[in-house]
Amino acid sequence: MNKINVNNNKNITAKEPWYVANLSFFFPGVGQIYSGNKLKGLIFIISKILLSFWMLWIIIFPEKHLLRDGLIWLLLYVLVGNWNLIDAYLSTKTNNPPAFESNRKSKKDPWLAVLLSRIIPGIGHIYIGSYFVGIILVIISLAAYLIPFGHVILFLAVPFSIYHVYVNSPERREKSKKKITGIVIATVLLPIFVWIPSTLLITNIVAEAQWIRSNAMQPTLNGNHNQWDADNFMVDKFSYKFHKPERGDIIVFSPTETLKKEDYTDNFVKRIIGLPGEKVELKDGKVYINDKHLLEDSYIEQNQSTLIDVCISGSQSVFISKPIIVSENSYFVLGDDRNISYDSRCWGLVPKNKIIGKVSKIFFPISRIRSL
Known part of the structure; x- marks a missing residue:
């Protein structure tokens, strides 16, 4: 003053x-x-x-x-x-x-x-x-x-x-x-x-903002090793503090113990398919939850089959070679591109404590902006 x-x-x-x-x-x-x-x-x-x-x-x-x-x-x-x-x-x-x-x-x-x-x-x-x-x-x-x-x-x-x-x-x-x-x-x-x-x-x-490097979630998410050529999205870390993950949610999670043994360090992005206590089975290229066919037309390409042939890990046996029951506080996840996604079919379930959050929105590129 x-x-x-x-x-x-x-x-x-x-x-x-x-x-x-x-x-x-x-x-x-x-x-x-x-x-x-x-x-x-x-x-x-x-x-x-x-x-x-x-x-x-x-x-x-x-x-x-x-x-x-x-x-x-x-x-x-x-x-x-x-x-x-x-x-x-x-x-x-x-x-x-x-x-x-x-x-x-x-x-x-x-x-x-x-x-x-x-x-x-x-x-x-x-x-x-x-x-x-x-x-x-x-x-x-x-x-x-x-x-x-x-x-x-x-x-x-x-x-x-x-x-x-x-x-x-x-x-x-x-x-x-x-x-x-x-x-x-x-x-x-x-x-x-x-x-x-x-x-x-x-x-x-x-x-938190993140981006996906692989194409295992196409057509929902486009991946690329160059961040600005890939889909950049927001990870909601808040919602799961108030409710449990739901079927259909796209989640980001850190590598499970099995994946760590295979030297994976980056976060994974997959869709929740099986919930705790549910029976999950792959039959005739389709996913069955509690013996009922799961309709997935809204996020996987038409005529795409869900097989176990994609599992190429030499150190682990195929996880879902037969029907499994999802254990408590764990989730069965798959990528939307079933032909290339390395997911629960191969290495097993995702414990809840490994889940970082839910993919809520694509914010870049502008032409791809949308809620998920």
Whole structure:
């Protein structure tokens, strides 16, 4: 805060609008609360939290249309995010004395330079006229998106850029460096202690993006060793905390003990066919559950047979050479392409504790976006 003297040396407190916007850039509403607009701040905070939960809802629940609902969410997210910054700036500016605002606008604002540098390191330097340093930082920042571990470069470039642009600004109204030091510290510590742990918590407990390397789940899922040529999908890790896996669910699971003995380390993606306690039998190229033919026309290609000939493992005998009863807390799984899938026919059942989650939606490529 700054104090200026107008009308017989009366002290009037003013606040830096772009500093307030910087606070709201950390989390919507924080700047508004700092500037005294507590109600607005709470509204923005609640809006951000609701948007976050809505995004998780869109990802997890199959009835939500990922493309349509995702675009609506993105539009609202951008609108709330941008209006948050605009409101933080305008509401603070409106409450400032005219003399302070006139003086502030007469020169390049160091806090605007800081905000620009937080968006793209180097832009703030260009704004204050430090073109050489600015261009170098912009090039480094953009190149970081194209190289391995580029996020580490960005993590270091942002705090350096915002501190450097502030101390080199032509006009700084604060006599101390406490505010910019606080911004730099928050820029470093928040990702380490808040954002990264939150992301890890979500990916470990709620949902995670994965992709499939094999074609064993075609035509439902297209696989490829190149991630961007394969179907990328969301794995719902949350739903099975409240209900048991069901027949027809496509699941991701870690290798069973049998598969580990065959040196498999990558996760598997298969469809649940047999549930605990059920009798599973392969007969005449068809699957029978409790002596009843299982209809699978909705996910396997027409006239495709389910045989045991696909089992090629030399170290294990064929698991379902005769009818089996699925043991408790275990599942019998098959791939949708029965001609090439290496699945429960060959190596056995999947224990429930090996299941990572349920494949809920394909999100890439765009032409393949859909719920499963």
